[in-house]
Structures are given as C-alpha cells and as structure tokens.
Amino acid sequence: MRHTLFTLLAVIILISACNRSSDSSNKIYIGGQIVNPNVEYVILSRNNNDLDTLPLDSKNQFGKHLEGLETGIYTLKHPPENQILYVEPGDSLMIWLNTLQFDNSMNFSGRGSEKSSFLLDMFLNNQKDNDLIISNSKIKPGEFAKLTDSIKKVRADKLKKLEKKYKLSEKFKNIASTVINYEYYDLRERYTYLIEKYYHEFTSEVPAGFYNYRDNINFNNEDLQNYYVYTNLIDDYLRSRSIEDCDNIPDSGRECYNLANYKNIKRRILLVDSLINLKQMKNEFLDRLASRGITMADTKEGVDSILNVLEQVNYSYLEEARELANIHRNYFVGTDVNNRVLLNTNREETTYNSIIKKPTIVFVWSMHEPGYHMWQHRNIQQLRKKYPDIDFIGVNIDEGETKEWLRTVEAYNYDKNFEYQTSKRNIDKKVFRKYIYKIFFISPSGVIVDGDAKIQSPNFETEILEFLNR
Template sequence: MKYIHHLLFLLVILLSACNRSQDSGNKVYIGGQIVNPNTHYVILAKNEKNLDTLFLNQKNQFGAEYESLQEGIYTLRHNPENQVIYVEPGDSVLVWSNTLQFDKSMNFSGRGSEKSSFLLDLFLKNEKNNDLILSYYKFNPEKFSRITDSIKAQRMDMLQDLDDQQKFSENFIDIARTVIDYEYYDLRERYTFLIGKYNTQFADEIPEDFHDYRDDIDFNNEALQDYTVYTNLIDDYLRSKSIEDCNTGENRDKECFELGNYHNIRRRIILIDSLTTLPYLKHEFLDQLVTRGIIMSKNQDRVDSILEVLEEINYRNMEEAEDLALIHRNFFEGTSIKENQLINTSKQLVTYGNIINKPSVIFIWSLYAPSHYKWQHNNIKNLRKKYPDINFIGVNIDQDETEKWLRVISSNNYNKDYEYQISNREVSKEVFRKYIYKTFFVNSNSIIIDADAKLYNSNFEKELLEFLNQ
C-alpha cells in the first residue's frame, strides 16, 4: 500500500487534531509532515499573500488552528515546491509529502480532506495530459473531440460519485466542475498548437465551432488563480492566440510558432494585460513573459522595445525589468566575456579568459532551483561523454553563498574542474535568478556565439554540432 510507513503518524496527529476541533465550530486545522524538507517551514498562502509560516519541529511536522479561514483554495508552499489545499470551516486537514516526489507523494487525510485530494488528483491527471496530447494531436479533430469528450465525462462522473459519498458544499462543486471544464478547454488549446505546428493537414479540418468554449473562459476567476490547471489553460490560450494573430496570411509562417520570438512574447504581454483585472494573476504571467522577453532578446533594440511595451501598460515591476536588461546587455551574441570574473572551487578569482581554451557551453544554475540544477547537471554529464572537444562550464549565481554552493557540488559529486560561481553582480540575486535558464555557446576566444541556446530543446545537440563545426 502507498506510503504505509507514514500512516501511523497520520493517525496520531489526526486524532490530536480532531480532539482539538471537536468543539471548535468553524475553526480550521491544517497540519502534516514533510519528509526530506528543503527548508524548516511551510507557508500557507492565498494569491500573493503569505498568511502564515508553519515551522517544522524535530520530526518535520507542522500544524496550526485558524479561527476564520474562508472556504476556498489555499496554497502550501515549501520552497521551491507548492501545492493547493481546499478548506472550509470545520475542516481538519493533514498533509504528508516527500520532497523527492513532492506532488506524486502528497497525501491528504482528515475531516474535509477529500476536497484537496480531488483537486490534487485532477492536477496529476492534467500533468499526464502533457504526454497524452503528444498522441492525441496525431488524430483528426473529430476523433480528438470524441476522446476528450470521454475524458471530461469520466471526470464529471468521478466528481458525482464522490459528492454522493461526501456531500460537498455547493461552492466546491462549482469550482470542481469549472476545473474539469478548463482542463477540457486546455486540451483543445494544446491540440490547436500542435497540429498547427506539426500536423497542418488536420489544422484545415478544425470545425468553426471548435473554439466556441473560449467565450466561457473567465479570465478573472479569483477563486482559481492559485490553481495550476487554471493557469495552464490561460498560458496555452495566450500561446494559441498570439500565434493566430500572427498567422493570418494564406501561408503559415513558422516563425509565428517560435514562442521565444520577440514578437510572440510582445503579443502575449499585451494580451494578458487586456484580459484580466486580477493583479496577482496578471503580474504572475507578466513577470514570466517579461523575463523571457528580455533574456531572449538578441540585441539592445529588442530589449528597449520590451521595456517600451511595459511602460505603456504601467508594469509594476519596471525596476526589476530594467535590472534584468542591465544583466542581459553583457551577454548579447558577439560580446566578449574574457575579462568577466568568477570564483573557482578553491575560492580563487579567475576570468573566463583563464578557463576557456576551446569551444565551451556555459550553463547557469542556482541553489534555489534544486530540481532544475539536478536536471541540468545530469544532462551535462551525458553530453561531456559524447562531446569531449567541448568544455561544459557550470556557473552558479548565488554570490555570497559560496560554502553552500561548495557543499552542493560535493554532495552531488559534480566535477569541480568545471564549476564556478559569479564574483560580483550589478543587481539583486532575486533578479539574477531569473537568468538560470540561460545557456551560452562561447568560442575559444571567450566570445559569445549563441546567447539563446536551450538545453531543454530537442534540437540542442544538433545546434551543438553546428557550433562545434564552425
């Protein structure tokens, strides 16, 4: 049985929580345990507001009782992970999770926990759709519609069966049904993108009413703005619409499907600004798009154009955007980084000119994105074996945290000969961390040849060979 080793813990703490809540009326208890914690606390949040910090004890357990939490979706944050929880007055919900598989291991129990379990199950099913859609887009629109209609019906039946047992509140039923609808809509948005890019013969077969559901999308749904299934739909809708607005001619333009393209990002910035009035939701998307737009710009004119759009929409984090632009101006293609200083694992100052003596790939990483840097290093380890004529250099951006950086390198057995840390920065580390998805191709003279390489791109090795053969 799944995670049977923690059932005793849950039973003990559940009994304790229930005893506290028997006469508590509308009070809410939230508690649990985090295995292999990343930090010593869990944050309870709603939208952009942190409501409470729950510290872990020596057994990595946490818990608190609340007098007046309104019914709805909340977020439990355990950096860098987070997941939603649904509570209403009188609930006593326990959470158990192992950070090695945070979402998949998460387990809810206690009074009212069925609501959170249902939303988690929908979230995990939505994640699996990422793989399923790669098969679905190979079907024509008629077959695709039949399959996704069936998926939606299954979700609704599951909700009805649970409601018959649990007698959910009307508010939760409304939210759950909306989430199921939005997952269904999102499948259509993803399908539209994939066949438009890879299977164009089916794109011409899409019926006129295929996107009628778009009129039913509420871009100001305050109750759902913390929930990934909802934000995934908005993200994919922005992608589809930006491509449609670009791809209006008779000939489909492949550049319209380049999501890192300046024009595409600019359209999405303008679109999300016009679609929602919810400050948190709007700026979550704007922050992501602004970061992508700036760090993918190939020259100063592109950066300036992004900044101009942000001024037009009164972007609230303008100072951070300008700081990010300040970083990026040092990393355009054709720029020499020969004199830029780093710290090596012996804590000595060196320059790129000291360490680069052949074609090199520089990848940026941060201590505060553990799943990402582990993925990066795993890929780089394999690439080093395949391409011995290339240096693969890891640059950590967490200046002033040298000891922690060295511990991570040692504990993960990363090759110290190729690990460095920045020695100075012009902006805050929070801004610099937005740069962790960058990868550069640099020639033997320390000149940036490609400032927009993407390690996660399926064509990365093809680009690597082209770089090597220049």
C-alpha cells in the same frame, strides 16, 4: 508501510488537536510531516500573501489550528518548493511528503483531505499531458477531439464518485468541475500549437466547434489564480492566439512560431493587458513575459521594444525590467566572459577562463524554480551522453544562498563537476532570477556565440550540431 505509519501519525495528531480545542468547527487544522526537509518550517500563503509560518519540530512534524481562513485554495510553501491545498472551516488536513520527490510523494489525509487529493491529482495529470500531446500530435483533429472528450469524461466520472463518497460543498464541486473543463481546454490549446507549427495541413481538418470552449474561459477566476492547471491554460491560450494573430500579418512566415521572438512576446503582453484584470495574476503573466522578452532579445531593438510595450501597459515593475535589460546587454552574442567569477561546489572561486576547455553550453537555473531545474537537468544529462565533445555547465544564480544551493545539488544528485554558482555579480537576486531560461553557447576561447537557444525547442540539437561544426 510509509502510508500505514503516516495514517497512525495522522490519527494521533488529529486526536491531540481535537483535545486541544473543543470548538474547532470554524477552525482549520493543518499539520503533517516532511521527510528530508529543506528548511525548518512551512509557510501557508494565498494570492502571494504569506499568512502563517509553521515550524517543524525535532521529528520534522508541524501542526496548528488556524482561524479566520476562508474556504478555498491555499499554497503550502517549503522553500524552494510549493504545492496547493484546498480547505474549508472544520477541516483537519494532514500532509506527508518527501522533498526528494516533492509533488509525487505528497499525501493528504484527515477530514477534508479528499478535496486536496483530487486537485493534486489533477495537477499531476496536467504535468503529464505534455507527453500525451506529443505522442498524439500526429493524429487528425477529429480523432484528437474524441480523445480529449474521453479524457474529460474519465475526470468527470472520478468527481462523481467522489461526490457519492463524500459530502462536498457546492463551492468545491464548482471549482473541481471548472478544473476538469480547463484541463480539457488546455489539451486542445497545446494540440493546436503543435499542428499549427509542425502539421499545418491538419488545420483545415479541425472540426466545427472545436474551439467553442474559448467562449467559456474566464480569464479572471479569483478562486483559481494560484492553481497551475488554470494558469497553464491561460499561458497556452496566449501562445496560440499570438500565433493566430501573427498569421494574419502579410509575409509573417515562420517567424510567427518563434515564441522567443520579441514581436511574439509583445503580442502576448498586449493580450494579457486586454484580458486579465486580476492585479496579482496580471502582474505575474506580465512579469514572466517581460523577463522572457528581454532575456531572449539578441539586439538593442528587441530589448527596447519590450520595454516600450511594458511602459504602454503600465507594467508595475518597469524599473526592474530596465535593470534586467541592463544586465542582458552584457550578454549579447560576441561578449567575452572569461573573467566572470563563479563558485564551484568546493566553495572556491574560479572563472570561466579556468573552466572552459572546449565548446561549452551554459544553462542557468534557480532553486526557486524546482520543476524547471529538474526538467533542465534531466535533459542536459541525456545531452551530455550524446555529445561528449561539449561541456554542459549548470550555473545557479541564487547568489548568497550557497548552502541551499549545495544541498539542492546533493539532493537531486546533480553532477558536481559541472555545477557552479554566480559570484561577485552585485546584481539584485530577484531580478537576476529572471534569467533562468537562458542558454549560452560559448566558444573554447570564452566568447558567447549564441544566446537564443532553448532546450525545449525541437531544433535544439540541430543548433548543437551547428555549434560543433563552427
């Protein structure tokens, strides 16, 4: 029923759009409807440059003919979320989505919509690949090679069917084929990491040619630099390579597999500097690694080491990194946080001293990383049930955006009894948001006893048990 209504809406709006413009062959029409909107507009951007803002009307609909847009991938932003779309001159793209399930609810229709739908499907498949990898991580490399070949064929066959049904441009066919290849490469990179770390005996059974695809990775693909499937591949490749390089260091041991270790992060920073030339993408990777390296360091040596390598590669935001380092130095193990001020969901100020009554795990999150905070909260909810002797507290760091924070808590049904927002920090929000990967284990007396834990780590629950037994 939802899609039937949306199709009727799309037809009406597209007919109206065509009537308003007799010559739309060089224009692109983008319109649609958003259910449960977060804000009263959407933004069209490309390569981190906002191109146009389209306001929502009283029915939460938007639409506009746009001129001068080049063929390619764009980002549709509806803060704090976003998703990609693909357009060419002459396209009339209609978008329907519900913010409560942003990516999974998104539906494209209209002229040229098949291209955006295909790329969205690839994006959603890539998100599911992690579960696929974990469920197949114990199979031998030869079997996994056959599995990835099969998955690649299914994707390629789907593209062939699309080509038969629609007249696709050569540029889109090239991009779609590349995306299929990159998802295939990424499956193998993720598997490589798991067997290197957990099933090292399999590494000697990797078939010849398993890694030949690495010669085909273009680390400077301008068309795909904003597309998750591509950037995720590069991220996973950097992870694998950093471990392989570490394995060649005498007596390196298991330290190689600690992705939060500042030495590992230094290796990835140097790899980014040597492989990526696209300024925007290079800065994004360096920014992510710089944030991770600084916030995960548990000593002054670690923090200073990351700052030194960032200076070495001429990192564009070195001053922000130094400010983040100054913030982090206040959260080393042994720090007393009792008097730090927070805001509860009733908009009342409180302190950690008033909140902490027993062993507490604090996880930090931002509305501007929706995929991550949803994943965080899903995992935390399971841990709450499993470890009732621990309080799990979520601290949102989007200070000053209290209304939006409360709306997000409500929209995602997060437990208001355990949700707080930072207050009176007087810290640059842009810098503070780089702190979202932090987990703090805090004693009943309000002292940080561990700041290096990671929810995604397979050892996380072991660390929880050690925390309880202190």
